[in-house]
Amino acid sequence: MLPTLLGRLQTRLFALGAVGFLVALLLTPVLPTGSSSTGQAYRATMSVLLATVLVGLLWELLYHFLQQFRWEKDWPTIFGLLTIVNEGLLIWLLLRTTTLIVPAHLRPSATAFAIQFAITWLLFWILVNGPIRVVFHRWRYNGGRFL
Structure with missing residues (x-):
């Protein structure tokens, strides 16, 4: 099954939002945030998450355009992992x-950002390439769409 553009956008929004929120919620208290209060640290990590989700939706449009030049109209799975860079x-x-x-x-800080972004992205990638296909078994047949 090849995800449609709408399916890719919905999957990114749902999975990155859910995984990213949980990661930020659990990880923020232990991140090296310096002298920031806990509230400020949460505000910063949630802002980074929101930016990642919104910019990621724009990335999906670019990825979809570039995929049209590929024979399979999809990326190898490793490309999905390497987009972390x-x-x-x-x-x-x-x-x-x-x-x-x-x-x-x-x-x-660069360290706090790198830790949050890497953990969020890796968990997102694992979820989309494994458990989401089991839990939402109709997801595959609907082009990656949830709605």
Whole structure:
């Protein structure tokens, strides 16, 4: 089964939102956030998660366009894992150059960002390539759509 564009967008929104929220909820208290209060740390990690979800939806549009040039119209699974590099770098660049995502005084350190982003992305990738296909067995036959 090849996911449709709508299916890829829904899967990214649902899975990254759910996994990312749980990871941020559990991981924020132990992240090296410096002198930030717990509330500020949660605000920063949730802002990074929101940016990751929103920018990820735009990435899906680009990925879909590029897939049209491939014979199978899909990526090998390893490409999905390797997108952690370009998506992580873009989010980090946006964090450092704009105040649209996180105000300057709440920006996470490079270490905190890398830990949160890597754990969230790896758990998201594992979920989408395994358990989601078992739990939502109709997901495969609906082009990756939930609705």
